[in-house]
Amino acid sequence: MPEHSRRNVLKSGGAAAAAVMAPLPDGPRPVTAPHQVRQAAQPKAVTDLTLEVNGERHRLEGVEARVTLLDALRERAGLTGAKKGCDRGECGACTVLADGRRIKACLTLAVMQDGRSITTVEGLARGERLHPVQEAFIRRDAFQCGICTPGQIMSAVACIEEGHTGSEDEIREWMSGNLCRCSCYPNIVDAVADAAKAVR
Amino acid sequence: MNTDVVGRPLSRVESRLKVTGAAEYTADVRVPRLLHGFMAMSTIARGRITRIDTRAAEAAGGVVAVYTHETMPRLKQPTYRPFFKPFIPIQSPEIHHAGQPVAFVVAQTLEQAQRAAELVEVEYEETGRPLGELAMGVPFLAPSGPDGPNTFERGDVAEGMARADVRVEAEFTIPMHHHNPIEPHATTAVWKGSKVTVYETTQALGNTQHVVSEALDVPLDDVRVISRYLGGGFGSKGPVWAHTVLACAAARAVGRPVKLVLSRAHMFTSNGHRAETHQRIGIGATRDGRITALDHVSTQQVTRGDVALFNSSEPIRMLYDIPHLSNVQRTVRLDLPTQSFIRSPEACSSHAQEAALDELAHALKLDPVELRKRNWSSRNMADGEEWGSNYLRECYDRAAAKFGWSRRDPRPGSMRDGGELVGWGMATSAHTAGGRPGSGARMTFDVRGRARIQVGTHDLGTGTYTIMTQIAGEVLGIPVEDVLFELGDSAFPLSYASGASTTAPGVGTAVNRVCSAARKAVIEMAVSQPGSPLRGVPAERVDTGDGHLFDTADRRTRVSYRSVIGHGGKPLHFEVEPVDTPLGYSTGAVFVEVRVDPLLGRIRVTRVVGCYDPGTVLNRKTARSQVLGGIIWGIGFTLFEHTLVDPATARIVNPNLSGYLIPVNADVPDIQVQFIDRPDPASDALGARGFGETPMTGVTAAIANAVFHATGKRVRDLPLTQDKLL
Ligand code: FES
Ligand code: FES
Numbered sequence: 053m054p055e056h057s058r059r060n061v062l063k064s065g066g067a068a069a070a071a072v073m074a075p076l077p078d079g080p081r082p083v084t085a086p087h088q089v090r091q092a093a094q095p096k097a098v099t100d101l102t103l104e105v106n107g108e109r110h111r112l113e114g115v116e117a118r119v120t121l122l123d124a125l126r127e128r129a130g131l132t133g134a135k136k137g138c139d140r141g142e143c144g145a146c147t148v149l150a151d152g153r154r155i156k157a158c159l160t161l162a163v164m165q166d167g168r169s170i171t172t173v174e175g176l177a178r179g180e181r182l183h184p185v186q187e188a189f190i191r192r193d194a195f196q197c198g199i200c201t202p203g204q205i206m207s208a209v210a211c212i213e214e215g216h217t218g219s220e221d222e223i224r225e226w227m228s229g230n231l232c233r234c235s236c237y238p239n240i241v242d243a244v245a246d247a248a249k250a251v252r
Numbered sequence: 253m254n255t256d257v258v259g260r261p262l263s264r265v266e267s268r269l270k271v272t273g274a275a276e277y278t279a280d281v282r283v284p285r286l287l288h289g290f291m292a293m294s295t296i297a298r299g300r301i302t303r304i305d306t307r308a309a310e311a312a313g314g315v316v317a318v319y320t321h322e323t324m325p326r327l328k329q330p331t332y333r334p335f336f337k338p339f340i341p342i343q344s345p346e347i348h349h350a351g352q353p354v355a356f357v358v359a360q361t362l363e364q365a366q367r368a369a370e371l372v373e374v375e376y377e378e379t380g381r382p383l384g385e386l387a388m389g390v391p392f393l394a395p396s397g398p399d400g401p402n403t404f405e406r407g408d409v410a411e412g413m414a415r416a417d418v419r420v421e422a423e424f425t426i427p428m429h430h431h432n433p434i435e436p437h438a439t440t441a442v443w444k445g446s447k448v449t450v451y452e453t454t455q456a457l458g459n460t461q462h463v464v465s466e467a468l469d470v471p472l473d474d475v476r477v478i479s480r481y482l483g484g485g486f487g488s489k490g491p492v493w494a495h496t497v498l499a500c501a502a503a504r505a506v507g508r509p510v511k512l513v514l515s516r517a518h519m520f521t522s523n524g525h526r527a528e529t530h531q532r533i534g535i536g537a538t539r540d541g542r543i544t545a546l547d548h549v550s551t552q553q554v555t556r557g558d559v560a561l562f563n564s565s566e567p568i569r570m571l572y573d574i575p576h577l578s579n580v581q582r583t584v585r586l587d588l589p590t591q592s593f594i595r596s597p598e599a600c601s602s603h604a605q606e607a608a609l610d611e612l613a614h615a616l617k618l619d620p621v622e623l624r625k626r627n628w629s630s631r632n633m634a635d636g637e638e639w640g641s642n643y644l645r646e647c648y649d650r651a652a653a654k655f656g657w658s659r660r661d662p663r664p665g666s667m668r669d670g671g672e673l674v675g676w677g678m679a680t681s682a683h684t685a686g687g688r689p690g691s692g693a694r695m696t697f698d699v700r701g702r703a704r705i706q707v708g709t710h711d712l713g714t715g716t717y718t719i720m721t722q723i724a725g726e727v728l729g730i731p732v733e734d735v736l737f738e739l740g741d742s743a744f745p746l747s748y749a750s751g752a753s754t755t756a757p758g759v760g761t762a763v764n765r766v767c768s769a770a771r772k773a774v775i776e777m778a779v780s781q782p783g784s785p786l787r788g789v790p791a792e793r794v795d796t797g798d799g800h801l802f803d804t805a806d807r808r809t810r811v812s813y814r815s816v817i818g819h820g821g822k823p824l825h826f827e828v829e830p831v832d833t834p835l836g837y838s839t840g841a842v843f844v845e846v847r848v849d850p851l852l853g854r855i856r857v858t859r860v861v862g863c864y865d866p867g868t869v870l871n872r873k874t875a876r877s878q879v880l881g882g883i884i885w886g887i888g889f890t891l892f893e894h895t896l897v898d899p900a901t902a903r904i905v906n907p908n909l910s911g912y913l914i915p916v917n918a919d920v921p922d923i924q925v926q927f928i929d930r931p932d933p934a935s936d937a938l939g940a941r942g943f944g945e946t947p948m949t950g951v952t953a954a955i956a957n958a959v960f961h962a963t964g965k966r967v968r969d970l971p972l973t974q975d976k977l978l
Pocket of ligand 2: 194195196197198199200201231232233234235236434483484713
């Protein structure tokens with residue numbers, strides 16, 4: 053698979069667009085009648101890709117290179133569990149697992165994940181049975197509004213898997229990439245500690 | 253009545269949806285034929301657009317329309333008050349602040365809309381140097397606003413100061429803050445003919461409905477607003493902001509549903525903020541710690557087009573028994589976006605007052621807890637009315653005991669642990685609650701004895717779904733599993749906005765009233781129904797519990813709700829109209845430990861103990877979580893949060909979550925929470941008062957007071973960053 057990063061793909065996409073864009077026809081004053089205007093800035097990099105999400109194959113067709121994994125999941129695969137809080141890697145609301153590792157889905161392009169196995173919050177429960185992390189989040193009231201919760205939970209699953217739950221301080225440190233403006237942090241720490249015990 | 257439903261630490265009733273990703277937030281709502289909107293924002297703060305070129309944007313792939321002030325349909329400036337902005341953008345070439353929308357793009361995909369917004373070319377003419385900082389403007393006294401007068405006098409301050417043995421005077425500055433809920437503001441507008449359904453991130457369905465109706469000239473009944481799950485608001489989603497109106501207008505113009513989600517950067521100029529505030533406060537007291545006078549002047553930013561002030565002065569006017577007092581709220585006009593309310597609007601004046609009281613206690617050589625107790629009042633000092641209840645003095649005692657306050661050596665710098673300086677500080681938490689219009693409610697009792705209640709209110713994470721389910725279960729005497737509480741739809745009887753700690757008392761009262769009416773009606777049926785075991789029993793002798801009605805004289809004589817209503821053969825319907833909720837005052841005491849690295853000036857909050865009096869605690873779990881949230885917001889307010897404005901351009905330079913620091917998990921210490929949990933007789937919501945805003949107050953000053961205790965330094969300019977201690 054070619055090595056893409058969000059930065060170099062966006063750069064080349066941007067440059068291509070700018071090159072096509074530069075010689076703008078001198079026309080009349082702007083009017084909103086797009087169908088009469090020449091299509092100039094269509095990014096070229098469009099691809100079909102396959103994501104295995106929560107054990108199901110999702111074939112996404114005609115995805116532009118600039119589409120992030122997060123927007124591919126939310127706007128194209130119909131999986132809105134992962135949330136967008138900042139779209140720049142700051143809040144962690146979009147955290148998902150890619151081949152078992154936690155990543156911020158807004159910081160990676162969908163094409164870069166072609167063929168990978170993605171787990172989102174929708175894929176944690178086994179039928180009616182919740183994952184121990186989900187159960188612990190409910191029991192400990194580790195959320196209020198719940199918008200950061202899908203990311204917190206995915207991060208917690210990975211944090212436990214990584215073995216970063218040795219102490220409360222360690223959990224605090226390794227869960228600090230996920231912001232919670234409702235500020236449920238103490239309850240999140242309790243939930244992760246509980247779940248770590250249950251998972252072992 | 254069941255006595256074990258209210259107060260129980262029931263897990264949130266919507267928990268499962270929230271941990272599985274199934275809860276549908278506004279930006280998650282799927283609508284056929286949806287288009288995506290995105291806005292281009294002004295890069296200057298003061299001036300006008302001289303030329304706007306949309307050709308490149310319109311030519312970009314997937315673009316359906318690009319609206320500018322030349323092409324956007326005309327909208328009417330709403331007069332409905334919670335539209336705070338004095339203008340609707342993209343209606344004229346005038347620019348009033350940086351980050352003002354100048355173009356609205358609609359495209360097939362989000363990426364296409366975002367890209368096209370970047371391609372809109374705008375030329376501006378600047379009309380003078382923009383003012384971005386409080387110190388740049390000239391303060392003036394604005395006429396009284398809808399929140400009351402900007403001046404307040406009690407007694408004669410000069411005389412009170414003359415009677416004082418000790419006087420302190422201090423100035424405090426608090427920077428601009430942003431709400432930053434993790435969920436961005438989002439609107440999806442779906443028109444069907446001349447009617448519109450607006451999926452909206454809102455703390456006030458009714459506000460959105462009124463403003464959309466007025467701005468787009470649509471009858472009120474033709475606007476339906478839906479907001480079932482809200483990803484936090486903290487005040488930002490209480491007023492209606494221009495982007496909502498613009499999204500509705502764009503959807504109507506293109507003839508297809510449009511979804512607009514603000515970017516994080518947009519959220520720094522589109523939905524209000526806590527205005528930068530300067531405060532001067534003087535306090536005089538006698539040797540024995542009785543405050544004789546308090547003189548307070550605050551100055552905060554407004555725009556050139558409005559004078560709405562939200563850093564309000566209630567703690568100054570209401571809290572302590574101070575005979576001579578003067579309070580003035582001044583304003584300065586700047587070229588910034590409109591300010592608004594943000595979690596705990598009373599936190600600013602509380603901060604100045606509670607920090608100044610610490611200075612006074614130090615000057616008097618009096619324990620800061622004792623100073624506050626000596627000036628405690630059981631009344632609302634602003635109008636002299638007795639509060640329904642006020643157990644603040646007990647809060648001081650219980651929190652102090654839990655914290656171990658009696659072991660404190662009051663001398664600054666006296667407590668150390670290894671290389672670190674340790675400081676202990678405290679303050680009073682206090683915030684008004686309720687005192688706003690109430691809420692309607694309707695209910696259906698089905699033939700199986702299950703209650704379905706609908707209120708056009710909101711759950712911001714505050715626990716509305718859960719506590720209203722509990723109130724209904726408690727009042728009716730049925731298990732919570734048999735209660736379905738629905739909210740978030742303007743087609744339901746509306747509540748007032750969910751803000752200012754009004755939802756628990758307002759909606760709680762409505763749910764209590766509608767359920768009480770239903771219970772009474774079913775009791776009447778049970779005592780008159782042929783064949784009913786309760787037939788002939790006097791209605792006042794009947795009580796309910798566990799899904800049953802029973803004779804209190806002989807509890808074995810009982811019948812289930814299900815059987816009584818089933819016997820009637822049809823569901824029962826009830827509805828109540830709103831009644832205003834009384835103004836309440838929820839208070840508490842908060843104690844904080846900080847540790848300061850003397851070489852680096854690094855401050856860590858290491859321990860917090862708070863005890864609070866919210867009236868009846870409706871749910872110990874969700875109430876405790878609200879306290880944690882408030883305390884952690886207080887940590888952010890005091891140590892990190894700061895929206896930076898470039899004075900040369902009046903542009904916000906850190907409109908993101910890596911430059912605007914909010915607390916993360918590693919910043920948060922051990923927090924212990926206690927409640928008095930005694931009903932307020934003035935509340936019709938089973939003795940509960942509004943409470944959400946209280947816990948953030950006090951903790952800010954308690955941290956600053958603890959830093960003084962640790963270091964001997966008074967830092968009066970927030971945030972309390974390392975450089976200020978070095
Ligand atoms: S949305 Fe990805 S980190 Fe914030
Ligand atoms: S629960 Fe609201 S942001 Fe975390």
